[in-house]
Amino acid sequence: MTVLRKVLSIFGTRPEAIKMFPLCHALAADARFDARICVSGQHRGMLDQVLEIAELRPDHDLDLMKPNQSLDALTSGLLTGIGSVLDAEKPDIVVVQGDTATAMCGALAAYYRKIPVAHVEAGLRSGNIHHPWPEEVNRKIVGSFARWHFAPTETAAAALRRENVEPGAIHVTGNTVIDALHWISSRIADQPSLAAGLAPVEQRFEGRRIIGVTSHRRENFGEGMASIAAAIRDIAQLEDVAIIFPLHLNPNVRKIMDSELGGLDNVALMEPLDYLHFARLLDISTLMLTDSGGVQEEAPALGKPVLVMRETTERPEGVEAGTARLVGTDRHRIVAETRRLLEDRHAYAAMARAHNPFGDGKAVPRIVDVLAR
Known part of the structure; x- marks a missing residue:
C-alpha cells in the first residue's frame, strides 16, 4: 500500500x-x-x-x-x-x-x-x-x-x-520559472486574447523599439531609484524608442517614477501586469532594464538581453553566460549600456543568442x- x-x-x-x-x-x-x-x-x-x-x-x-x-x-x-x-x-x-x-x-x-x-x-x-x-x-x-x-x-x-x-x-x-514561462507561453499561443490587454499600448508604440522596465528593490530606494528614473528619462529621448514600465505598488517606487516620467509621450507607466501580460511584455520588448531577480532568468529564455540595475546579483550565471550585464544604478552607465545594445547589432546579438543557463x-x-x- x-x-x-x-x-x-x-x-x-x-x-x-x-x-x-x-x-x-x-x-x-x-x-x-x-x-x-x-x-x-x-x-x-x-x-x-x-x-x-x-x-x-x-x-x-x-x-x-x-x-x-x-x-x-x-x-x-x-x-x-x-x-x-x-x-x-x-x-x-x-x-x-x-x-x-x-x-x-x-x-x-x-x-x-x-x-x-x-x-x-x-x-x-x-x-x-x-x-x-x-x-x-x-x-x-x-x-x-x-x-x-x-x-x-x-x-x-x-x-x-x-x-x-x-x-x-x-x-x-x-x-522552475522556465517551467512556468513555458506553461504560460503555451496558453497565450493557444488563446492570444488572454494577453490582449497590452494591445492599446502596442498600437501606440507601433514602429518603435520597446524597452521593458521593472524596478522595486529596497536597496535602490532613495538615490538609486532617482538615478534609475533619470536614466529612463534620458533613454526616452532616443529616437524610435518606447518604454513600458509596470510600476510596483510600493510608494517608494511610484512617487519618483510618476514625478520623473509621468506625461512623457513614449513612456507608458502601467499598473503591475499579471503574469500573462508580463510574459507578453517580455515577448515584445527589445531588451529589459530591471533590478528584479526573476527577469534575469525569464528574459533570456525568450532571447531578450537584460541590463541589471544593481551592484551585485545572486544570479551570476546570467552575467557569465552573457545573457545579462550588471550596470548598477549610475544614470550615465545605464544610458550608455542601453544605447550600446540599441546601436551595435553585434553586441545585441551576442546577448540575445547566448545560452540561457537557468x-x-x-x-x-x-x-x-x-x-x-
Whole structure:
C-alpha cells in the first residue's frame, strides 16, 4: 500500500507564486502526495493575479499584507501564522521557494517543529548581506537547515557546497520559472486574447523599439531609484524608442517614477501586469532594464538581453553566460549600456543568442522525483 506524503507548499509573493505554481500542479496530480497550499498574502493583489491565472486554490490564506508594514512586524505575523497552519496540517514536508520573508519564516516555523524543508531555488548568493536586502540573509537562513536543496544551476550548488551543505542533499534541477514561462507561453499561443490587454499600448508604440522596465528593490530606494528614473528619462529621448514600465505598488517606487516620467509621450507607466501580460511584455520588448531577480532568468529564455540595475546579483550565471550585464544604478552607465545594445547589432546579438543557463523547463519533474524518493 502506498503511503501518501502530505506536502505543504508555502508562498506569499508574486515571484514565489510564479515559480511554485507548476510544482503545486504536479504535486496535486501525483497520487503519491497529499498536496496542500498555504499563502501568506505578503503581496496581496499581485499574488492573487497569479493564483487566478494558474487556477490555484490555497487551503490556507493568512492575508498578512498591510500598508507600510515593517519587516519585523511582517516576520512576527508570518512566523506565528504559518506555525498555526503547521500545527493544524501536520505535514510530512514543507516546501518554500527563494528568499522572501514568507520563505524564511515558513522554513523556520517548520524547523521549530522538526518538519523537513524542501528549498526550491536554493543556493543563490550575491556574497553581500545588504545586496539584495534582506533576501540574501533570508536564503542563507533557509539554506542552513533545509533537508532538500533544489539548486537551479551548478553555480548555486557549488555555493551550497562551500557552506558545507551535505552534497547528497543538493539537487541541480534548473529553475522552475522556465517551467512556468513555458506553461504560460503555451496558453497565450493557444488563446492570444488572454494577453490582449497590452494591445492599446502596442498600437501606440507601433514602429518603435520597446524597452521593458521593472524596478522595486529596497536597496535602490532613495538615490538609486532617482538615478534609475533619470536614466529612463534620458533613454526616452532616443529616437524610435518606447518604454513600458509596470510600476510596483510600493510608494517608494511610484512617487519618483510618476514625478520623473509621468506625461512623457513614449513612456507608458502601467499598473503591475499579471503574469500573462508580463510574459507578453517580455515577448515584445527589445531588451529589459530591471533590478528584479526573476527577469534575469525569464528574459533570456525568450532571447531578450537584460541590463541589471544593481551592484551585485545572486544570479551570476546570467552575467557569465552573457545573457545579462550588471550596470548598477549610475544614470550615465545605464544610458550608455542601453544605447550600446540599441546601436551595435553585434553586441545585441551576442546577448540575445547566448545560452540561457537557468534551465530547460523540466525542473518540476526533477523536484517531484526527488521528493517521491
